[in-house]
Amino acid sequence: MDLIIQNSSDEPIYQQMYNQIKDQILSGQLKKDDLLPSIRKLSKELKVSVITTTRAYTELEKDGYVTIVQGKGCYVNSIDNSILEERIYSEIEDNFSQILRAARLVDLSNEEVLNHFKMFMEMEDNDE
Template sequence: MQIIVSTTSGVPLYEQIKTQVRAAIHGGDLRDGALLPSLRQLAAQLRVSIITVTRAYNDLVAEGLVANEHGRGFAVLPVDRAVATAALQERVDRGIDEVVTAARAAQVSRDDLLRRVERQWNQE
């Protein structure tokens, strides 16, 4: 799992971390029982405060995605596939909203937007 944060984004750093870890869990990149990087390790890697990483991890604990296991660190909890699928679909919907808004602002036609989406879809 690779986490990338931006200090120029309007989104708080802890929120960026939490969002990317959550996506990795829902997407299956982090499986049940996997250990997250230690607080110190991730803070050093991202060059952020340990408090920032702690906040992100504690929020994930509150969401029921990870547990803080004494002596082991933060471990991924089992995820209900239906919940994960719903979360991923919600993420797609947010992305579509963002793309449509940007396309309208750039005066990209609906047909051109659909062609671009089709081209992107076929690249993989």
């Protein structure tokens, strides 16, 4: 499991860990019943506190991505497709909201936002 922590980021370290592990679960890099590194091991590898790693794992468990078994470790849960779809739609909506707020700050019209989005999609399609 590869995680990259950016100390200069505005995002808290536990949140960076949470997001990257969650993304690896949702993308299939981490599969059902995979054992995550122990809290102590991951803390040492990333040079972060045990408290920070514990918080990331606890948040992942709270949101249903993993199960923590005392004395055994932290295991990846299976993700129900309908739950996965719902979470992805929710993230898309959140991202669209952020984009629209930013667009309003620079007075972009809906049409301009849509044009930017279409351009971005075309660039992504060309990269594939």
